[in-house]
Amino acid sequence: MSTKRLSIFSTILVMMPILIFFFSPSAAIAAKVETLTFTIGIPGKTGCLVCHQDKALVKYELGKPRSLYVNPEDFSRTHAEVTCIDCHTDFTYKSIKPSREDWRVVAGTSCKNCHDEKKKIDHRKNYADYRESIHGRRLLVEKNMNAPTCAGCHNFHRIRRLSDPVEMMEFRKEAYQVCGRCHQDYWDNYNDWFHGKGYKHGAPDAPPCWDCHGAHNILNSKDSNSPTNISRLQDQCAKCHKDADRAFAEYGRYIHSRNDLIRENLVMKIIFTVLDFVKNSYQRVTGYFKIVPS
Amino acid sequence: MKLSQLIPIIYNWVDIVCLILLSVIPIGLLGHMTGNFLTGRIYKRFVLKKWPHHDKPFKPLPRRLAHLTHVICMVGLALTGMYIHFPFFDANRIIIKYFHYFFAFIVGVNYIFRLWWSFFSDYPDSDEFVLTWKEIKVIPAVIKYYAFMADDKPHLADFNPMQKITYLSFAAVMPIIGLTGISLIFGEWLLPPIARFFGDLPTTKLFLRLIHYLCNWFFILFTVVHAYLAISEDLPAFLYFFFNIEPAHHEEHGEHGEHVESTGSHTEYQESGGSLEHEH
Known part of the structure; x- marks a missing residue:
């Protein structure tokens, strides 16, 4: 083998793994996952916020940028004295980092670590309730990493101070963010005039989901321990409707079923039938003449 | 079926039926107005100024x-x-x-x-609202007039019998809606004595709220018709009631200058532009 051929062969031999590495899709993703784009740290800030207060801080995941920006104002009122790693207890500089789900769950349930008797703060009780709830069981027993954590309802950084009446009132308006975005069907059919429709139009006297269903200890309504179980419903009603008895609690079944009542109404059945007939006739006519509606 | 189960179903029916009525009634009134045009009643009233006759045109x-x-x-x-x-x-x-x-x-x-x-x-006016048996008997004739099946309606008093029934109903329903409304606000104090008839206090309130709501629809639906008839049938009276524009009628003044209700005979009123109505 001539020297020239040997040099070409050895060049190919060296270049091959490098080319394979750079042109393979997985390599491209792997390379991008750890790519961080940010400007210089904010002057006067220390710790994590040096970088995370930068709005331009993004991380590429599967080719898409994900913002890693943290607004310090979000926790300036609540948890102002709590440091980032108090919640992000699994923070590490090591090369093997926790998965995104783990990262979310650890931070999202870190409330359980916090109690301060002087300030009368003890999140352990709420966590104990959560652990027994349907959400907690999904996460802790079934290991469903997408199950709601504390932060799933209370938010990760912008957590409201619920001991403050104003903040509490604001939080009560967030039932869609807290419950509705996951339980879309129940959110949509929560539209009886007294409760749901009123709530959705800003009535302060209308109840958000957790007033009836409970908050940390939430259970499936079929569970006899659930506050919305038919056997216990009157207690829930009595919170607002003094002296409510079991017969009154029967109304509860209509809170999520006004749509059904409308559908079952004879007059509405006739109207829907006529509307369907008109719609079908229109479609037939347009189909026959091949009219394309603009 | 328990009352608390029945009430939401009734509510649903009331919502649907009354909302449909609220949509249908204005369409019906529009049709009635068209009838007024076609039969020349509008021309007679608004152009020839022949408005209904009033025995007591002065209203303090x-x-x-x-x-x-x-x-x-x-x-x-x-x-x-x-x-x-x-x-x-x-x-x-x-x-x-x-x-x-x-x-x-x-x-x-x-x-x-x-x-x-x-x-x-x-100026007591309770006698204006008294409904006599003679008036009740002419109700079909009044209905015929409004249904364009007759050219004139019988004139027995300032208010026709159907008006009187409506106004008396307003007066009767008013305490019901008022008392049910007060009961809803102060239910904890007022309702316990009657709550046992309905089961419990919240069910009682739910029932009273339904009554209150029904009365509300009664007022809304009848007021729509009342407003339409007030304007289309007797615009001068409407203007007099709301804008103090006095209709053309005979007025007499007492010796101290106060208004004295005109006895306004039929002939006098017709001379000043009153309508031609049968006196039964």
């Missing part, structure tokens, strides 16, 4: 002011009440409720004043 100012106050507050009550039941835009329902109570209070005071005025004032 307090009576008209009470009516005006009542109209404004009832519109306020209807709007706020409908919002409380059908929250159709974003607002603070508690504040809307307080507006509702405010209007209700004025209407309540106004109602008491109006009752006193009808019986005990210097």
Whole structure:
């Protein structure tokens, strides 16, 4: 083998793994996952916020940028004295980092670590309730990493101070963010005039989901321990409707079923039938003449 | 079926039927107005100025002011009440409720004043609303007139029998809606004695709220018709009641300069542009 051929062969031999590495899709993703784009740290800030207060801080995941920006104002009122790693207890500089789900769950349930008797703060009780709830069981027993954590309802950084009446009132308006975005069907059919429709139009006297269903200890309504179980419903009603008895609690079944009542109404059945007939006739006519509606 | 189970179903029916009626009635009234055009009634009234005859055309100012106050507050009550039941835009329902109570209070005071005025004032008018058997018998003839099946309607008094029935119904339903409304606000104190008949206090309130709501629809639907007829059938009276524009009629003044109700004979009124109605 001539020297020239040997040099070409050895060049190919060296270049091959490098080319394979750079042109393979997985390599491209792997390379991008750890790519961080940010400007210089904010002057006067220390710790994590040096970088995370930068709005331009993004991380590429599967080719898409994900913002890693943290607004310090979000926790300036609540948890102002709590440091980032108090919640992000699994923070590490090591090369093997926790998965995104783990990262979310650890931070999202870190409330359980916090109690301060002087300030009368003890999140352990709420966590104990959560652990027994349907959400907690999904996460802790079934290991469903997408199950709601504390932060799933209370938010990760912008957590409201619920001991403050104003903040509490604001939080009560967030039932869609807290419950509705996951339980879309129940959110949509929560539209009886007294409760749901009123709530959705800003009535302060209308109840958000957790007033009836409970908050940390939430259970499936079929569970006899659930506050919305038919056997216990009157207690829930009595919170607002003094002296409510079991017969009154029967109304509860209509809170999520006004749509059904409308559908079952004879007059509405006739109207829907006529509307369907008109719609079908229109479609037939347009189909026959091949009219394309603009 | 328990009452608390039945009430939501009734509510649903009332919502649907009354909303349909609220949509259909204006269409019907539009049809009636078209009938007025086609039969020449509009021409007779608005061009030839031949408006209905009034035996007692003078209505004292307090009576008209009470009516005006009542109209404004009832519109306020209807709007706020409908919002409380059908929250159709974003607002603070508690504040809307307080507006509702405010209007209700004025209407309540106004109602008491109006009752006193009808019986005990210097110008008692309770006799204007008395419905006689003779008037009841002409109801079909009045209906025929409004259905364009007759050219004239019998004239027995300033108010025709159907008007009297409507106004007396208003007066009768007013205490019902008022008392049910008060019971809803002060239910904890007022309702316990009757709560056992309905089961419990909240069910009682639910039932009373339904009655209150039904009365509300009664007022809304009848007021729509009343407003239409007031304007289309007797515009001068409407202008007199709301804007103090006196209709052309004979007035006499007493020796102290106060108004004395004109006995306004039929012939006199026709001369001044009154309508030609049969006197039965």
